[in-house]
Amino acid sequence: MFHPLHTFNYCPVCGAEAFAVRNEKAKQCAVCGFVYYLNPSASVACFIRNAGGELLLVRRAKEPARGTLDLPGGFADMHETAEEAVCREVKEETGLEINNCRYLFSLPNIYPYMGFDVHTLDLFFECKVDNFDGVKASDDAAGIVVLPPSELNPADFGLQSIQKAVRIYPSSLPDIPLSVCCTIGMAQLSAPGATGEI
Ligand SMILES: [Zn+2]
Numbered sequence: 001m002f003h004p005l006h007t008f009n010y011c012p013v014c015g016a017e018a019f020a021v022r023n024e025k026a027k028q029c030a031v032c033g034f035v036y037y038l039n040p041s042a043s044v045a046c047f048i049r050n051a052g053g054e055l056l057l058v059r060r061a062k063e064p065a066r067g068t069l070d071l072p073g074g075f076a077d078m079h080e081t082a083e084e085a086v087c088r089e090v091k092e093e094t095g096l097e098i099n100n101c102r103y104l105f106s107l108p109n110i111y112p113y114m115g116f117d118v119h120t121l122d123l124f125f126e127c128k129v130d131n132f133d134g135v136k137a138s139d140d141a142a143g144i145v146v147l148p149p150s151e152l153n154p155a156d157f158g159l160q161s162i163q164k165a166v167r168i169y170p171s172s173l174p175d176i177p178l179s180v181c182c183t184i185g186m187a188q189l190s191a192p193g194a195t196g197e198i
Contacts, residue, residue, distance in 0.1 A: 003027075004038050007116055012036065040108065040121040044085045045073030045162060046101060047126045047169055048094075054148050056132055058093055058141035064112050065158025069145060071165070072096075075120075082123050090127075093141040095134060101127040105168065109161035122161045124169075 003021055011019045011029035018030035026037045048056040060070045072093045076085035086101050104124045111118040137144045149170045154163045 004117060004119060005036070008036070038119065040119045042076040042082060042085075042123060043074060043120045044076060044082050044089060044123050044125060045071040045165065046086050046090055047071060047104070047124070048090065048096070048098065049126070049128050050131050054132075054146050055152065056094060056096070056135065057145040057147060058137060059143040059145060060158060061140050061142035067142070068158025069156045070159060071162055072141070074140065082125075086125050086127070092139040093137065094144060095136045095138065096129065096132070098127045098129060101125040105165075107161040107164055109159065111159070120161075122165070124165050
């Protein structure tokens with residue numbers, strides 16, 4: 001397995017070629033001492049449901065996994081919260097303005113981009129709207145797909161973490177009204193008795 005910084009051959013501070021592996025996620029310059037740690041980039045994805053329970057999905061316009069299904073979402077920008085990233089990305093890709101969302105769970109992922117493996121931490125959210133009137137694919141989305149959760153097929157989703165999330169989502173949060181569980185996370189959901197079973 002390659003070091004995650006294997007394509008970074010020169011020190012970004014002094015330009016020396018003596019930019020050597022320090023540990024599994026860092027390189028250090030032997031000339032000026034600069035250490036660079038590679039940490040995962042935060043990204044968000046959102047399960048958006050209408051009043052009838054249907055989900056709003058997008059078809060990916062770009063590589064990786066171009067043409068496959070995806071949840072609306074993307075990378076968080078610097079200085080914004082994950083919730084702000086959800087609202088911005090959903091608006092950019094679907095035109096939909098959302099005013100509620102709650103955190104569900106997270107999954108690590110690797111997003112290959114221009115020959116570099118971007119390690120991400122994908123944060124999954126859920127949001128509810130009255131309807132999908134006026135939605136229109138744009139930006140990273142080539143099309144809009146609306147499906148009931150029962151017709152979700154993980155194999156139709158090209159990104160690995162999204163596939164996993166689609167598998168987890170229907171079984172983890174079936175019918176819990178958004179208004180009463182805004183702070184529920186995976187740990188609580190998987191705790192004994194959390195589903196109401198005794
Ligand atoms: Zn240096």
